[in-house]
Amino acid sequence: xxxxxxxxxxxxxxxxxxxxxxxxxxxxxxxxxxxxxxxxxxxxxxxxxxxxxxxxxxxxxxxxxxxxxxxxxxxxxxxxxxxxxxxxxxxxxxxxxxxxxxxxxxxxxxxxxxxxxxxxxxxxxxxxxxxxxxxxxxxxxxxxxxxxxxxxxxxxxxxxxxxxxxxxxxxxxxxxxxxxxxxxxxxxxxxxxxxxxxxxxxxxxxxxxxxxxxxxxxxxxxxxxxxxxxxxxxxxxxxxxxxxxxxxxxxxxxxxxxxxxxxxxxxxxxxxxxxxxxxxxxxxxxxxxxxxxxxxxxxxxxxxxxxxxxxxx
Amino acid sequence: xxxxxxxxxxxxxxxxxxxxxxxxxxxxxxxxxxxxxxxxxxxxxxxxxxxxxxxxxxxxxxxxxxxxxxxxxxxxxxxxxxxxxxxxxxxxxxxxxxxxxxxxxxxxxxxxxxxxxxxxxxxxxxxxxxxxxxxxxxxxxxxxxxxxxxxxxxxxxxxxxxxxxxxxxxxxxxxxxxxxxxxxxxxxxxxxxxxxxxxxxxxxxxxxxxxxxxxxxxxxxxxxxxxxxxxxxxxxxxxxxxxxxxxxxxxxxxxxxxxxxxxxxxxxxxxxxxxxxxxxxxxxxxxxxxxxxxxxxxxxxxxxxxxxxxxxxx
Numbered sequence: 001x002x003x004x005x006x007x008x009x010x011x012x013x014x015x016x017x018x019x020x021x022x023x024x025x026x027x028x029x030x031x032x033x034x035x036x037x038x039x040x041x042x043x044x045x046x047x048x049x050x051x052x053x054x055x056x057x058x059x060x061x062x063x064x065x066x067x068x069x070x071x072x073x074x075x076x077x078x079x080x081x082x083x084x085x086x087x088x089x090x091x092x093x094x095x096x097x098x099x100x101x102x103x104x105x106x107x108x109x110x111x112x113x114x115x116x117x118x119x120x121x122x123x124x125x126x127x128x129x130x131x132x133x134x135x136x137x138x139x140x141x142x143x144x145x146x147x148x149x150x151x152x153x154x155x156x157x158x159x160x161x162x163x164x165x166x167x168x169x170x171x172x173x174x175x176x177x178x179x180x181x182x183x184x185x186x187x188x189x190x191x192x193x194x195x196x197x198x199x200x201x202x203x204x205x206x207x208x209x210x211x212x213x214x215x216x217x218x219x220x221x222x223x224x225x226x227x228x229x230x231x232x233x234x235x236x237x238x239x240x241x242x243x244x245x246x247x248x249x250x251x252x253x254x255x256x257x258x259x260x261x262x263x264x265x266x267x268x269x270x271x272x273x274x275x276x277x278x279x280x281x282x283x284x285x286x287x288x289x290x291x292x293x294x295x296x297x298x299x300x301x302x303x304x305x306x307x308x309x310x311x312x313x
Numbered sequence: 314x315x316x317x318x319x320x321x322x323x324x325x326x327x328x329x330x331x332x333x334x335x336x337x338x339x340x341x342x343x344x345x346x347x348x349x350x351x352x353x354x355x356x357x358x359x360x361x362x363x364x365x366x367x368x369x370x371x372x373x374x375x376x377x378x379x380x381x382x383x384x385x386x387x388x389x390x391x392x393x394x395x396x397x398x399x400x401x402x403x404x405x406x407x408x409x410x411x412x413x414x415x416x417x418x419x420x421x422x423x424x425x426x427x428x429x430x431x432x433x434x435x436x437x438x439x440x441x442x443x444x445x446x447x448x449x450x451x452x453x454x455x456x457x458x459x460x461x462x463x464x465x466x467x468x469x470x471x472x473x474x475x476x477x478x479x480x481x482x483x484x485x486x487x488x489x490x491x492x493x494x495x496x497x498x499x500x501x502x503x504x505x506x507x508x509x510x511x512x513x514x515x516x517x518x519x520x521x522x523x524x525x526x527x528x529x530x531x532x533x534x535x536x537x538x539x540x541x542x543x544x545x546x547x548x549x550x551x552x553x554x555x556x557x558x559x560x561x562x563x564x565x566x567x568x569x570x571x572x573x574x575x576x577x578x579x580x581x582x583x584x585x586x587x588x589x590x591x592x593x594x595x596x597x598x599x600x601x602x603x604x605x606x607x608x609x610x611x612x613x614x615x616x617x618x619x620x621x622x623x624x625x626x627x
Contacts, residue, residue: 009429009430013429014429014430014431015431017426017427017429017431018429018431018432018433018434020426021423021426021427021431021434021437021441022437024419024423024441025437025440025441028440028441028443028444028501028504029440029443030466031444031452031455031456031459031501032443032444032447034455034459034466035452035455038458047461047464048464049463049464049469049479050469051464051465051466051469125348125349125352126349128344128345128346128348128349129345129346129348129349129350131345132341132342132343132345132346133346135342136338136339136341136342137342138342138346144346144350147353148349148353150611151353151357151358152558153558153607153610153611153614154357154361154562154607154610155561155562155564155582155583155586155603155606155607155610156562156564156583157564157583157586157587157590157603158364158586158603158604158606158607159357159360159361160590160591161360161364161367161374161590161596161599161600161603162359162360162361162363162364162367162600163356163360164374164591165363165374165596166359166360166363181352181356182356184352185352185353185355185356185357188349188352188353189353192349216336217336217338217341218336218341242446245448246447246448246449246450246451248448248449248450248564248565248568248569249564249565249568249583252450252568253587253591262451263448263450263451263565264450266450266451266454267450267451267454267569275457275458277458280454280455280458281455281458283451284451284452284454284455287448287451288447288448288451288452291446291447291448292443292446292447294446295439295442295443295446296439296440296443299435299438299439299442302442302446303438303439303442303509306442306506306509306510307509307510307512307513
């Protein structure tokens, strides 16, 4: 495009804008870079002052994240056989021995089960409801849609009180099923709104043609609408997954031993005299990295989804 | 407006119409919507009604065998006449005002800069968006490390930039900085959200409006205030609505960063509610508290939406 355009910013203004945005990006990414770099620091390096930018990488944080350790008497420690594995060695270097596995693996797995379970359910139910709202005359449609949306205005703690009592009665406290149902209920409002928007964009003529060809409604929905809405469904699913993955308030109040997810667990990782920062950072890195990678890889759909979902409401 | 499907069905000759087999559309509509409505009734509305009921009692969830008494409106009058509640509301208002103000200014500025369409702006947008995608609990917890007195990165950077000795202040300790510390973290996390919405607004302005303004010799400054700002305003107000609702509910990040402390300096309503409900186990009292909060958000949001619609109509 060589033609002069009044709306095209000048070269100089582009440079200034780019420089300012790069500066903001660097500042905003610093805490995230710090999380990742702290996860590779040794205990003393992590709390040295001035903060160390260059350091010798260590796997102490990751080993401590997955193990529990104890101190033993000095004479017993001296009498130990040489360490068998590299991680034994790392723990020995801290003057301790491995006592067992930590619960981080379990907590991470819970996050995966509850995250994917609730996402699947939200998308399944949400797509059906969105299709019905998009295509059929549903009595009180606008009221129902507003009702679905207004459920998001309640503070989670306010909802948590009766849910806590209800789950106690039903035996759903601290279970995967209980958390999946709860996260589904929270996510479904967003899912219905987003999906309705995506389905509205698919021309009705496609289905009508299929109906005339002898498809039933169900078949038309499954074979015509679903493939068309696949991209929309996928980006909605990512939002549901990220919400369930990150959720903390319900998790910390309603789960403890069995179905606890990683967000309430990571802040409880403690070492000698307070939080074990390299281990906390290692847990945070493992937990946050999938979301960061996802965001960067799927940026087009995600960014569109955020504005689309918000502006549509 | 007549339903085109029905119209098509009526217009279709009988032999073809008979081929549209299976359940009627009406039945399918209900089958599709019912599970969602049922789930929301069970997990949202039923608990809400239960909360209303509990709010008139002195029930305590950790003592299920104690006789439950109806106390009428006592919980409500106690909350509304308690000075602590009003202090908490003030803390929340302070947090809401400053987070929204900072995020609007920063978010709009960033969107405006990114809209210069320089090379690589989409990659930078993605990188800027990263903080809002991450778990506020996990990140909030890590910020306590960045805010450590004496050794924290924040204190170090402040000393480096301003020369104020790092050991002379504590971001989360006593000294009045804690309310600002949570505002900083929230702004860091959520500025990208406001930015994205503003960017959508800026991109929705058609070029020809600026071209027409240019023909009329309107200065850039005038174009900004008479075209850009008014056309982005509805988007910006929407972003403010979402940030307002979300931050009124704020719990996770602040609970891990300060837990309401030091003292009650950062005691936001949700954290206060958690203390009443799950530490002091005053279930009846906290149910009334929850209802008051819900009505407040709902009321404020409704008034705001009315204002928003007026702006949109202009």
